[in-house]
Structures are given as C-alpha cells and as structure tokens.
Amino acid sequence: MKGETMARRTLRVAVVLSSAVLAASLAAWTADEPEKPSKGPEEFKSLKFRLVGPAAGGRVSRVTGVPGDPLVYFAASASGGVWKSENGGLQWKPIFDDQPDSSIGSIAVAASSPSVVYVGAGEANIRGNVAAGHGIYKSTDGGKTWTHVWTQEGQIGALVVHPANPDIAFAAVLGHAFGPNPERGVYRTKDGGRTWQQVLKKDADTGASDVCFDPSNPNVLFAGLWQARRRPWEMTSGGPASGLYMSRDGGDTWKQLTEHGLPEGIWGKVGVAVAPSDGRRVYALIEAEKGGLFRSDDGGDSWELVSDHHALRQRPWYYSTMTVDPARADVVWFPQVPMLRTLDGGKTIKKVKGAHHGDHHDIWIDPKNPRRLIGGNDGGVDLSWDGGETWYAPPLPLGQFYHVAADSSVPYRVSGAMQDLGTASCPSNSLSSGGIANDDCHDVGGGEAGFTAPDPSDPDVVYAGEYFGIITRYDHRTGMARNVSIYPENWSGHGAGDNRYRFQWTAPILVSPHDPKVVYHGANVLFRTEDGGQTWKAISPDLTRNDKAKQKWSGGPITGDNTGVEWYCTIFAIAESPRQKGII
Structure with missing residues (x-):
C-alpha cells in the first residue's frame, strides 16, 4: 500500500525474481505468436532459474476453493500463474508454470465436479503495467494438466461455472487494456470449453467486468459491461457503453437494466452478485456520479441505493468485487483498500480487521461452511476458519519485481x-x-x-x-x-x-x-x-x-486516478558507456 512503502520492513514471507522478466516478455507478445514460450538463446540452455527470495507475498487477483473440502484452495496471481494448496492453505505449489501465461485474471472450480477448473488469463485489474493473457484454460484433474480451450489476447476478470453442469461456463472478457478489439464481452461454453460463443457484447471499446449466476436458478444471470481504456499517460474508466445486464434464459438473450432506482448518467465499472440463499436479493456495485452499492429485493426489477460510502467507491477500476455470504443474504464482503463487510444488507459498512495486507481483490466463502474464507490481495492470500475473526497469511513467492x-x-x-x-x-x-x-x-x-x-x-x-x-x-x-x-x-x-x-x-x-x-x-x-x-x-x-x-490530470469521466504511474514524457532508462566515461 502506498503509505507503507517508505517504511523499513522486516520481510517475513519469497518471490521468484524472474517474475518481472516473465511479465515483461508476456506483455510484448501478440496473439499471432506461438503459444509456447521461447526456449531462449542456445548459449543459455543450461541455465536454470532458482529462487533466492524473499517470500513476501504478491498480488493475487482471484481465489477459490472446493465446497466442503477444507484442504483445497486455489490462488490466481497477477504475474505468478496459478497456485494450489492441498493441506488447508499451509503449503502451496505452482500448478501453471508450464503454460505460456503468468498473468491470471480469474479462476473457477466446478462445484458439481471439483476436478474441473477453468482459468482466465490476463489480470483485469488494469494497472499501467498490466500483462495481457491469452485466453482460457481448463483442467479436468484438479490442475495437474491443462488444455488451452480459447485463445484471445487480453484480460479476463471473472469466470463462473454452472452449479450443476461443469460443461457450462461463462467468462467476463474485458479484452485489450490498451486498445480496442471486438472480441470482448460475455462468452459462454456449453460443451466443456471446446467452443465459446460471444453471447453479450457492446462495441470494440467495451468489455465485461463481471458475470454471475443466480445459484438457485442458473437460467438467470447478471453481467456488467465496462467501457475502459489504459494509455501510458492516463486511465479512463466509464462511458455511455457501460451497463448492467440480465438474462433469464441461460445467456441466450440479455436485457440492459436501467432506471427503476439505478443511477442516471455515465457509468464506469460494474460488479454484481446474487445471494445464494435468496435469488431475489441482488447487489450491484456501480461506478457513477451518484453510484455506490445498489440492492434489489425482487430479482433485479427494482433497485435502491443502499450505500454511497466512499470506502466502497474509491479506485473502482482496481476493486468493485463482492461476495455474498452463502447462508445470509444481508451479509456481503467487499474487497477494497481494507476488507469491508455489511451485516445489514448494505445499510452500514465496516472494516474487517486482521488481514496481513491491504488492497484486496477477491474473497471466496465455502458455501458448505461459511466460516471458511480465503481472500486475495496485493500481499498474497489470507485464510480464516472462524468467519474472519482471525486470519493466516502463508508465505507465497509471488512478488512483482520491477527491476533487479x-x-x-x-x-x-x-x-x-x-x-x-x-x-x-x-x-x-x-x-x-x-x-x-x-x-x-x-x-x-x-x-x-x-x-x-x-x-x-x-x-x-x-x-x-x-x-x-x-x-x-x-x-x-x-x-x-x-x-x-x-x-x-x-x-x-x-x-x-x-x-x-x-x-x-x-x-x-x-x-x-x-x-x-x-x-x-x-x-x-x-x-x-x-x-x-x-x-x-x-x-x-x-x-x-x-x-x-x-501530462494532464488522469481519470474520468467519473473517478480520477493520479498515482504517478500515469506520468509521461519522462526518461525511462539510463546507461553510461562502460568503456568511455561521460558517454551517456
């Protein structure tokens, strides 16, 4: 977190120093290039990377687990691939290192067949140095082996699997972070990933920010579309193409939801979630001039702004995710700069203490044991077995080195x-x-x-x-x-x-x-x-x-974002001749 970086720290937990090099190389790839990474120069064939540390954590964009199994967790990291724990989160191992992508934006386990795992490459927290992914991967053996089932360069921020059919899945494809492309929106597979259909789209500048099922009726889905663009000198989040959509026929057709309590004007990023215990309860986090947390108690027909709390709305492009407690429709968790939670349907928002790091991006709650949680943040993962009263952060080698x-x-x-x-x-x-x-x-x-x-x-x-x-x-x-x-x-x-x-x-x-x-x-x-x-x-x-x-103020048309990453017209590199002093 920005306020912490000048303080001297005692580092407790290893980072593969090669991650920065790998992330930089992935960012330069195009969809036309080979899927397998280059073996490198012949002279380097005997060189092997080895870990030198430190085990300090690193950004995790999405987390999940296996319902009812207290031993298995997955973490999708921003530049370290996918990691898995099979002993309750105490120890972790990388399970994606032989794939051509290290930037991961989404992961989903099929609840009806937990050996089936889908992964969306390309982190959708579109920082100025975000690395692109190259589509969707699937495993049918819990992550031991992978198949590249859909190929497209860009970012994929959310994946959901039908609660009863592992062959049906939806992907929220944001697309290119730095330019237009028509292959963005919501995609669906009905055959286990062999084919994918673009079932919801707007235009080449607008991708999908979220997609979710009504777990009690999987024919009902909600999705958010997000008009966004990164440039080296600015971040734009929002435009007339952003919106909230609903399908009542399993994704065949979609209707945009407007009015009836939803905000007017231009929208930015949209996050949406349905309460597993009550399909009529739907929540939407909407970036807008009069945005915030909106709630529907009738399945999306009408909406009410229940909170415009600043803590829910800061840096919406970097956050705007939420998870509803599986058993209690009034309890919602909001990964944000701090972890936030409401116990009364959004009327009051409070911080959840105890996580080892801030800048939270996701939280998964076991639907069969809601006291078992795992959260992903810029410092790795935090696990809780008592509903968030206490947390444990395992040492993960995921840090993103800018230079070494x-x-x-x-x-x-x-x-x-x-x-x-x-x-x-x-x-x-x-x-x-x-x-x-x-x-x-x-x-x-x-x-x-x-x-x-x-x-x-x-x-x-x-x-x-x-x-x-x-x-x-x-x-x-x-x-x-x-x-x-x-x-x-x-x-x-x-x-x-x-x-x-x-x-x-x-x-x-x-x-x-x-x-x-x-x-x-x-x-x-x-x-x-x-x-x-x-x-x-x-x-x-x-x-x-x-x-x-x-060199102007960055952000808009709704939310500004000026942290220094947007500063342009600068010197990027310096070298002095090793042979002749003064030649720079």
Missing part, C-alpha cells in the same frame, strides 16, 4: 523493488542446509516502485527509488535509509504537468561504472550527484517530447 540489481558482496546479493511490498536484498547463495531464508533478506529503503542501485565500491550502500522521484540512500551498517530526493513532494492527485520535474513510476537510477560517487537519476531531465545525494545538478535539458497533452 546485483552488488559486489560475496556471495553477491540481489535486490529490487516489489509492487506494494517495498524493496528487498537477498543473498544469491547460502551455506545453510535450509538454503536462503527470509531472515537473510532485508529492505534497502526506497519503496514499491523503482530501481535499486548498489554502490560497487561499498555494497552496504544502496540507492533505491519510488514513484514521484523519491530516492533514498541506504547504509546497511546503520540500517538507515536517508531521503535524498531531488524535489521531495507528494504529487498524488496531480497530473505530471503540475510538477517542476517529471519522474517515471520507476524512474531510473544508475551508479557510474567509472566513479561510484557519481549517481544519475532520470526525470524529464538527467540529474547527477557526486556527494551521496546531498546535492543534485541537472546536466541535461528536457530530453522528452514534453507533450503537454500527455
């Missing part, structure tokens, strides 16, 4: 910044029989977004970055990270044009290969320090196109 660096220690240490978790430095090897432990790792200042740059002459010193141009100088001898930012100011809520300098989300940091006292930091101009960051000097003019149209 190695220092001159023996053995050398590998460091980097992880999304929402901060920085970490871990040894590349260990003399311990147990291998590299989490306690062998430590943070090096900076924050969740940025570079780490060790001093080659003194590996105890590490420069580390964060969004908005924050940079720190860490000294392991003291354990202190000193803020040496060029222009220390919090620009949350502002467009790039409001600041004196423009720093990329992961603004580059480089220690000169010729003089370790010389450190470069890139904004829209290039800065240099020769005294450990106490003073900085701009040594270049503006090296960008300085396009003012790409």
Whole structure:
C-alpha cells in the first residue's frame, strides 16, 4: 500500500525474481505468436532459474476453493500463474508454470465436479503495467494438466461455472487494456470449453467486468459491461457503453437494466452478485456520479441505493468485487483498500480487521461452511476458519519485481523493488542446509516502485527509488535509509504537468561504472550527484517530447486516478558507456 512503502520492513514471507522478466516478455507478445514460450538463446540452455527470495507475498487477483473440502484452495496471481494448496492453505505449489501465461485474471472450480477448473488469463485489474493473457484454460484433474480451450489476447476478470453442469461456463472478457478489439464481452461454453460463443457484447471499446449466476436458478444471470481504456499517460474508466445486464434464459438473450432506482448518467465499472440463499436479493456495485452499492429485493426489477460510502467507491477500476455470504443474504464482503463487510444488507459498512495486507481483490466463502474464507490481495492470500475473526497469511513467492540489481558482496546479493511490498536484498547463495531464508533478506529503503542501485565500491550502500522521484540512500551498517530526493513532494492527485520535474513510476537510477560517487537519476531531465545525494545538478535539458497533452490530470469521466504511474514524457532508462566515461 502506498503509505507503507517508505517504511523499513522486516520481510517475513519469497518471490521468484524472474517474475518481472516473465511479465515483461508476456506483455510484448501478440496473439499471432506461438503459444509456447521461447526456449531462449542456445548459449543459455543450461541455465536454470532458482529462487533466492524473499517470500513476501504478491498480488493475487482471484481465489477459490472446493465446497466442503477444507484442504483445497486455489490462488490466481497477477504475474505468478496459478497456485494450489492441498493441506488447508499451509503449503502451496505452482500448478501453471508450464503454460505460456503468468498473468491470471480469474479462476473457477466446478462445484458439481471439483476436478474441473477453468482459468482466465490476463489480470483485469488494469494497472499501467498490466500483462495481457491469452485466453482460457481448463483442467479436468484438479490442475495437474491443462488444455488451452480459447485463445484471445487480453484480460479476463471473472469466470463462473454452472452449479450443476461443469460443461457450462461463462467468462467476463474485458479484452485489450490498451486498445480496442471486438472480441470482448460475455462468452459462454456449453460443451466443456471446446467452443465459446460471444453471447453479450457492446462495441470494440467495451468489455465485461463481471458475470454471475443466480445459484438457485442458473437460467438467470447478471453481467456488467465496462467501457475502459489504459494509455501510458492516463486511465479512463466509464462511458455511455457501460451497463448492467440480465438474462433469464441461460445467456441466450440479455436485457440492459436501467432506471427503476439505478443511477442516471455515465457509468464506469460494474460488479454484481446474487445471494445464494435468496435469488431475489441482488447487489450491484456501480461506478457513477451518484453510484455506490445498489440492492434489489425482487430479482433485479427494482433497485435502491443502499450505500454511497466512499470506502466502497474509491479506485473502482482496481476493486468493485463482492461476495455474498452463502447462508445470509444481508451479509456481503467487499474487497477494497481494507476488507469491508455489511451485516445489514448494505445499510452500514465496516472494516474487517486482521488481514496481513491491504488492497484486496477477491474473497471466496465455502458455501458448505461459511466460516471458511480465503481472500486475495496485493500481499498474497489470507485464510480464516472462524468467519474472519482471525486470519493466516502463508508465505507465497509471488512478488512483482520491477527491476533487479546485483552488488559486489560475496556471495553477491540481489535486490529490487516489489509492487506494494517495498524493496528487498537477498543473498544469491547460502551455506545453510535450509538454503536462503527470509531472515537473510532485508529492505534497502526506497519503496514499491523503482530501481535499486548498489554502490560497487561499498555494497552496504544502496540507492533505491519510488514513484514521484523519491530516492533514498541506504547504509546497511546503520540500517538507515536517508531521503535524498531531488524535489521531495507528494504529487498524488496531480497530473505530471503540475510538477517542476517529471519522474517515471520507476524512474531510473544508475551508479557510474567509472566513479561510484557519481549517481544519475532520470526525470524529464538527467540529474547527477557526486556527494551521496546531498546535492543534485541537472546536466541535461528536457530530453522528452514534453507533450503537454500527455501530462494532464488522469481519470474520468467519473473517478480520477493520479498515482504517478500515469506520468509521461519522462526518461525511462539510463546507461553510461562502460568503456568511455561521460558517454551517456
């Protein structure tokens, strides 16, 4: 979470450092390229990736389990594939590593045949660095083997399986995050994934944000359509094509729901859920000027705004999911910055305490034992066996490293910044029989977004970055990270044009290969320090196109979103010639 990233942390839980490289490579793929990943250069064929840590968690977009089975859970991660636990969440293993996708947006287990699992690739929490997926996968043996049953590049945020027929499933296909494509909307299979039909669509700019059954009558479905677009310099959520839809014939035909208590004007993201215990009770989270939580007590015919609480509506493009308690129609869980819950049908919204991390994205409740829960968030997963009174967070190697660096220690240490978790430095090897432990790792200042740059002459010193141009100088001898930012100011809520300098989300940091006292930091101009960051000097003019149209307040037409990831017209990378000093 943003407020935590400058604090020094004790890291408790391993991240595959190769995940950032894998995510970057997937983002560059197109649907026309081979489905299987490249084997890489012949010279590297003997090299094998190995885990060096830390086990710090990482973003999980969707979670699920097997109804009535307290041992089995699944986690769909943002860049680490699919993970499964078969001992109640205590230990986990990756079950998707041999597939060409690591960004996962959705997962669903067939309640009537739990060995059948569907996976939708491409996380639908469309951050500025989101990786695309390549369709839908199916397993008929609980995740041991997979079949690629539908191929399409983009994001898939929700999957649901018919409660009594594992061959019938629906997918909410958001589509391309950064451009138009007609292959988006709600898709249905009636033959176990062999064929898929686009049963609900709007246009090439609008995808599906959610789809759900009425568990008591699976001929009834609800779906949300979402007009959204990411660009490197802005996020747009909402437009005239967004809406809430209903089908009463198993998805053959759909009707858009308007008026009758629903908000007027332009909508953004839509989430929808039906109470398993009462098919007449339907909830919808709607991003709109007068949006919030809407409730229907007559199966969708009429609606009432039951809560416009800000906590439910913040950053709706990143959240807007919910889960209704299987036995109590008035109890609804809302994954948000904190985990939220209502016990009275939405009239009051309260925080649920105890989860180890914030930025929640999903929660699954066992329909046969509603006290058994699993939630997914930016820090991994949290499990509860007592209805949310207490939680357990297992160590999962899912962190998303933006960049990695190695220092001159023996053995050398590998460091980097992880999304929402901060920085970490871990040894590349260990003399311990147990291998590299989490306690062998430590943070090096900076924050969740940025570079780490060790001093080659003194590996105890590490420069580390964060969004908005924050940079720190860490000294392991003291354990202190000193803020040496060029222009220390919090620009949350502002467009790039409001600041004196423009720093990329992961603004580059480089220690000169010729003089370790010389450190470069890139904004829209290039800065240099020769005294450990106490003073900085701009040594270049503006090296960008300085396009003012790409430096404005981002968001809308309903909700703004300006966190620094949208800052454009910046320096993205720096390199100095290793042979000739001063050639940059």
